[in-house]
Structure formats: C-alpha cells, structure tokens
Amino acid sequence: MANVLANIFGSSPVKPLERHIEVAYRCARTLNPFFNAAIAGNWEGASAARDEIEKLEHEADEIKKDIRLRLPKRLFMPVPREDLLELLLVQDKIANRTKDVSGLVIGRRMQVPEEIAEQFIEFVDRNIDAAKQARKSVRELDELFTAGFRGAEMALVESMIEELDRIETDTDNMQAALRASLFKIERSLNPIDAVFMYKVIELTGEIADMAERVGRRLELLLSH
Amino acid sequence: MEAGTIYITLAALFGIFMAWGIGANDVANAMATSVGSKALTIKQAIVVAAVFEFTGAVLAGGAVTGTIRKGIVDAELLSPTPELLVYGMLASLLAAGTWLLIASRNGWPVSTTHSIVGAIVGFAAVGVGIDAVQWGKVGTIVMSWVISPLTAGFIAYMIYKSVQWLILRHANPLERAKRYVPVYIFFAALTITLVTIFKGLSHIGLTLSVGSSYLLAFAIAISVALAGAWFINRIKSDRKAEKSQHFVTVERVFGILMVVTACGMAFAHGSNDVANAIGPLAAVIAIAQSGEVASQSPLPVWVLVLGGGGIVVGLATYGRQVISTVGERITQLTPSRGFAAELAAATTIVIASGTGIPISTTHTLVGAVLGVGVARGIDAIDLRVVGRIFVSWVVTIPAGAILAILFFFVFKTILP
Numbered sequence: 329m330a331n332v333l334a335n336i337f338g339s340s341p342v343k344p345l346e347r348h349i350e351v352a353y354r355c356a357r358t359l360n361p362f363f364n365a366a367i368a369g370n371w372e373g374a375s376a377a378r379d380e381i382e383k384l385e386h387e388a389d390e391i392k393k394d395i396r397l398r399l400p401k402r403l404f405m406p407v408p409r410e411d412l413l414e415l416l417l418v419q420d421k422i423a424n425r426t427k428d429v430s431g432l433v434i435g436r437r438m439q440v441p442e443e444i445a446e447q448f449i450e451f452v453d454r455n456i457d458a459a460k461q462a463r464k465s466v467r468e469l470d471e472l473f474t475a476g477f478r479g480a481e482m483a484l485v486e487s488m489i490e491e492l493d494r495i496e497t498d499t500d501n502m503q504a505a506l507r508a509s510l511f512k513i514e515r516s517l518n519p520i521d522a523v524f525m526y527k528v529i530e531l532t533g534e535i536a537d538m539a540e541r542v543g544r545r546l547e548l549l550l551s552h
Numbered sequence: 553m554e555a556g557t558i559y560i561t562l563a564a565l566f567g568i569f570m571a572w573g574i575g576a577n578d579v580a581n582a583m584a585t586s587v588g589s590k591a592l593t594i595k596q597a598i599v600v601a602a603v604f605e606f607t608g609a610v611l612a613g614g615a616v617t618g619t620i621r622k623g624i625v626d627a628e629l630l631s632p633t634p635e636l637l638v639y640g641m642l643a644s645l646l647a648a649g650t651w652l653l654i655a656s657r658n659g660w661p662v663s664t665t666h667s668i669v670g671a672i673v674g675f676a677a678v679g680v681g682i683d684a685v686q687w688g689k690v691g692t693i694v695m696s697w698v699i700s701p702l703t704a705g706f707i708a709y710m711i712y713k714s715v716q717w718l719i720l721r722h723a724n725p726l727e728r729a730k731r732y733v734p735v736y737i738f739f740a741a742l743t744i745t746l747v748t749i750f751k752g753l754s755h756i757g758l759t760l761s762v763g764s765s766y767l768l769a770f771a772i773a774i775s776v777a778l779a780g781a782w783f784i785n786r787i788k789s790d791r792k793a794e795k796s797q798h799f800v801t802v803e804r805v806f807g808i809l810m811v812v813t814a815c816g817m818a819f820a821h822g823s824n825d826v827a828n829a830i831g832p833l834a835a836v837i838a839i840a841q842s843g844e845v846a847s848q849s850p851l852p853v854w855v856l857v858l859g860g861g862g863i864v865v866g867l868a869t870y871g872r873q874v875i876s877t878v879g880e881r882i883t884q885l886t887p888s889r890g891f892a893a894e895l896a897a898a899t900t901i902v903i904a905s906g907t908g909i910p911i912s913t914t915h916t917l918v919g920a921v922l923g924v925g926v927a928r929g930i931d932a933i934d935l936r937v938v939g940r941i942f943v944s945w946v947v948t949i950p951a952g953a954i955l956a957i958l959f960f961f962v963f964k965t966i967l968p
Contacts, residue, residue: 331577331580331581331584331874331877331878331881332581332661332914332915332918332937332941333580333581333584333878333882333914333917333918333921334584334877334878334881334882335661335881335934335937336918336921336922336933336934336937336938337881337882337884337885337930337932337933337934338931338932338933338934339932340884340931340932341931341932342931399932402934402935402936403932403933403934403935404925404932404933404934404935405931405932405933406925406928406929406930406931470799471799473931474720474799474886474888475716475720475721475725475799476716476720476721476927476928476929477928478716478721479716479720479721479722480721480722480723480725481720481721
C-alpha cells in the first residue's frame with residue numbers, strides 16, 4: 329500500500345551528515361592515543377589505535393556512500409544538493425587524512441624525535457580540536473534546516489565557524505613553530521626520517537585544513 | 553417497491569464499502585503527522601479521527617454530497633427515465649471502488665474524488681447523452697482540482713513563513729513559541745468552528761443569527777486556545793536533549809497545536825470525502841423512494857450518519873496500521889511544519905466543502921506540504937512523486953469513466 333504523503337518525502341540527508349562528522353571526528357581523535365603510544369615505543373598500542381582509525385575511516389566511507397545514494401537529483405531541498413555533497417566530501421577528508429598519517433607512521437615505525445615530542449602532541453591535539461569544532465558546527469545542521477538558514481541560529485553557526493577559523497590559525501602557527509624546531513635538530517636525524525617527519529607534520533596539519541573547509545562549506549549553505 | 557429496495561440495498565452496500573475504503577486509507581493523511589511526531593498516541597489519534605471525521609461528515613458534508621448527487625448530471629433530462637440515474641449511480645460507486653482497489657494495489661496515488669466524478673461524468677455522457685452532463689459545473693470542479701492544491705500551498709507557505717519570522721529565527725524560540733502558538737491554535741479552531749456553524753448547524757435543525765454565530769465561534773476558539781496554552785505551559789524543557797536553541801522543546805509546543813490542526817484536518821476530510829461514498833447513495837434513495845428524479849427532496853441525515861459511520865469503521869479496522877506506517881515515514885514533517893501544512897489544507901478543504909465542491913483532500917495536503925517546502929521548511933521532497941500525481945490525475949478520470957460505462961450497461965441489462 330503506497331501512500332502519497334509518505335512517498336513525497338525523500339530521505340533527509342541532515343541526520344546522516346551529522347552522523348558522518350561524528351565518525352570522522354572520532355577517527356581524528358584516535359590520533360592522540362595513537363601518537364602517544366608510538367612516541368612511547370608501544371607499537372602494540374599504536375597498532376590497536378591504528379586499527380580503530382581504519383575501522384572508523386571505513387565507517388565514514390560507508391555513511392558517505394549511503395548519503396550519496398540517497399541524494400538523487402530529483403530531490404527538492406532548501407539548499408543545493410551539490411553544496412551538501414561538497415560538505416560531505418570535506419568531512420570525509422578529515423578521516424582520510426587521519427588514516428594517511430597514521431598509516432605512514434606505522435608503516436615506517438617512525439619515531440617522533442624526543443626534543444619535539446611534546447610540541448608535536450600539542451599540535452596533534454589542536455588539530456583534533458579543529459575536527460571537534462567542525463563536528464560542533466555540523467551538528468547544528470538540523471537546527472539550521474529548522475530555522476530556514478536565517479536568524480539567530482545562523483548567527484550561532486557563524487560564530488562557531490569563526491571559532492573554527494581561530495583554531496585553524498592556531499594549528500598553522502604551531503605547524504610553523506614545529507617545523508622550525510625540527511629544522512634545528514634535523515642534522516642529528518637520519519635524513520630519510522627527517523624528510524618523512526616533515527611529511528607527517530604536513531599531513532597532520534591537513535586535518536585542521538579540512539576542518540576549516542567544512543566551515544567554508546557550511547558558510548556557503550548559509551549564504552543561500 | 554420491490555426494485556426500489558434492491559436499489560437502496562445495493563447502493564448502501566457499495567456506499568458503505570467506499571466509506572470504509574476512505575476511512576481505511578485516506579484518514580491516515582490527516583492523522584499520521586500527529587502520530588509520527590508523537591503529539592498523539594495511535595489510540596488517541598483514532599479516537600480524534602473518528603470523532604472529527606464523523607462530525608465533519610454529518611455537519612459539513614451536505615453541500616458536497618448535494619453536488620455529487622445532483623450537480624453533475626442534469627436531472628431534468630432524466631425525468632422520464634429515473635431508473636437510468638439509479639443504474640448510473642450504482643455503476644459509478646462500483647467503478648470508483650474498483651479503480652481505487654486497482655490503484656492502491658499498484659501504489660498509484662489516485663484520488664477518490666477524481667474517480668467518482670470521472671465515473672459519474674462517464675456514465676452520464678455515454679450512457680445517457682453528452683447533454684446529460686452539466687459541463688459548466690464539471691468545469692468548475694476540475695478547475696478546483698488545480699486551484700485547491702495551489703491555494704493550500706500558498707496558505708501553507710504564508711503560515712510557515714510567519715512561523716519562521718515570529719518564532720524559529722529568534723534567539724529564544726521556545727519563549728516565542730509559547731507566546732504565539734496559542735494564537736495559531738485560536739485561528740485554527742476559529743476556521744473550523746465558523747464553517748461548522750455556518751454550514752452544519754442547519755442540518756441538525758439549529759439556526760443562529762450571523763452575530764451570535766460569530767460570537768459562538770469566537771468563544772469556542774478562545775476556549776480551545778486557552779486549553780492549549782494550559783497544556784503548553786506544562787511543557788518543560790529537557791536540558792539533556794537540547795542544544796542552545798531548544799528546538800526539541802519548541803517542536804513539543806507545536807505538537808499541542810498539531811493536535812488541534814489534526815482535528816481540523818479530520819473534520820475537513822470527513823466533510824469533503826464522505827460525499828464520494830454517499831452522494832450516489834443519496835441520489836438512488838431519492839429516486840427509489842419517490843419514483844422520480846426529485847432534485848428538491850432534502851438529504852436525509854441518516855445517510856450522512858451512515859457515511860460517517862463507514863469511515864469510522866474503516867479507520868478502526870484498517871486505518872490504524874496505515875496511520876502508523878505513514879507516520880513512521882513522514883518524520884520530516886515535524887509539528888512546526890506539519891501544522892502549517894494541515895491548517896492550510898484543512899482551511900482550503902472546508903471552504904471547498906462549504907461551497908459544495910468535491911476536491912481531492914490528499915492532493916490538497918500534498919500542495920500544502922510543497923508550500924512548506926518552498927518556504928525552505930522541508931529537508932527533501934521527492935519531485936518524482938509530484939510528477940506521478942499529475943499522471944494519475946490524467947489517467948483516473950477516463951479510467952473511472954470507462955469502468956462506470958461498463959458497469960452501467962451491465963446493470964441496465966440485469967437489474968429490474
């Protein structure tokens with residue numbers, strides 16, 4: 329028995345998008361136990377964290393596919409479908425970058441030099457903060473849909489995105505400082521390790537970049 | 553009067569079956585949103601629907617029933633052969649019922665109203681003659697099928713916009729919802745009581761002056777609004793489930809309003825759709841009892857009661873399941889959005905009922921939902937379904953007509 333009223337509603341992408349950023353954030357968050365274990369030389373613990381990251385990244389991928397399947401072109405939505413798909417894509421990249429950086433570290437059994445270890449963990453945590461703030465902003469999506477992308481709710485999300493930008497600027501500064509610290513000690517390191525350490529810093533910093541791009545995408549939704 | 557008894561019995565059976573089908577299927581549209589949003593439990597929804605479908609049918613269903621009964625076919629032309637009208641009306645009921653059965657099996661979104669009007673036009677035009685159809689009136693009806701969803705859509709758009717402006721876009725939507733929702737309740741109750749008083753009370757032998765009608769309607773609407781305000785004030789915000797905007801609690805406030813608009817929707821539905829089942833029955837009874845096409849005889853109230861009763865039985869036996877199924881699938885229609893759609897649709901439908909125009913309640917509600925969507929109120933609307941509605945629209949009228957012609961000639965051959 330088909331009912332017209334029941335069939336007129338397409339499946340809403342809002343809750344799945346919120347679920348996706350939740351998974352992407354939890355994936356990024358696991359970098360903290362991962363690096364702490366790796367720095368302590370506890371490769372068993374690091375492997376466990378890496379497994380968790382892979383699992384969450386895969387879960388985010390599944391949600392992404394599911395959302396794409398459920399957003400056919402014929403849907404009529406308050407915001408352009410393309411913008412939602414772009415948002416989804418950058419959300420997903422948070423998880424992707426997490427997986428990339430943890431894969432690189434575990435594959436080469438990389439040691440973060442002791443001199444910069446503390447500074448590096450702070451940098452990782454700040455990147456995780458950015459992912460967390462991105463999650464907080466995306467979680468306002470259902471409220472945004474309710475409020476019709478205007479008014480007080482829009483102002484609230486805008487302030488959240490500003491905070492996200494501040495965190496991202498922090499990570500940029502920390503990244504520069506971290507590279508400077510690494511530069512000072514790079515001659516004492518194995519050259520290949522040093523090169524890859526720069527790579528690890530760069531990839532980690534991209535997590536905050538992706539989080540910031542989530543903010544940009546949300547802003548685009550607000551501008552319609 | 554042997555033949556007359558057969559006619560009335562047959563017409564009553566077909567009519568009750570139609571009413572049952574309307575109750576089983578269509579009522580879900582009115583009640584599902586309230587159940588889906590947990591504003592009402594399924595049991596409460598059935599009780600509310602039963603009461604208001606019934607009162608809608610009995611108090612405000614007369615005018616549309618009159619149109620189905622004697623507004624489409626030119627009765628004068630049939631005076632020498634009243635039995636043709638009897639065969640035709642029986643055939644129309646059977647044709648519409650059959651078509652609805654086929655359509656719902658296949659999941660086509662067809663309208664009961666379109667089926668029955670198509671059927672009556674079909675038998676009259678082919679079975680009796682092109683001139684037997686009151687084409688002017690039919691033209692008005694068909695026009696209204698385009699206008700009613702558009703009107704409902706426009707009203708829903710305006711209502712939802714007002715909700716956004718007054719409540720949703722503010723920093724303290726909960727406070728504002730508590731202040732403004734009773735006002736919406738007042739208007740919802742006022743619309744329905746006004747139509748009931750002006751169109752319905754004469755059926756049960758009550759006549760009020762215009763002044764006292766308004767006074768009574770205002771008094772009732774204010775009482776309903778006050779009762780609503782009392783319930784709203786008892787709603788406490790659940791801190792844990794909330795973010796800063798309190799939208800979860802805001803929706804619960806709108807849930808109270810939704811109970812009122814659901815009553816209105818059930819009432820409106822009963823007032824318009826009962827005619828599809830009992831309009832033909834009323835025509836058959838009038839002829840069978842008097843032996844002529846007496847277009848002046850009044851509509852017996854027991855016929856309306858029969859139709860209303862049939863709808864309630866359909867609701868009780870089968871509607872429960874349909875309501876919960878539909879309710880689960882329309883969770884996007886939260887109370888703040890659902891009430892706007894329901895109030896717009898109910899208002900459009902009761903106005904149509906008051907002027908005696910049979911419209912598709914479902915399509916009107918769909919129009920209203922689209923109106924909310926245009927106001928950026930709905931996450932995702934599947935436009936393919938909207939396309940299907942247009943197709944079913946074009947197909948249903950000839951399908952009803954062809955089936956009715958078929959049954960008409962069968963009845964002409966086998967009935968006395």
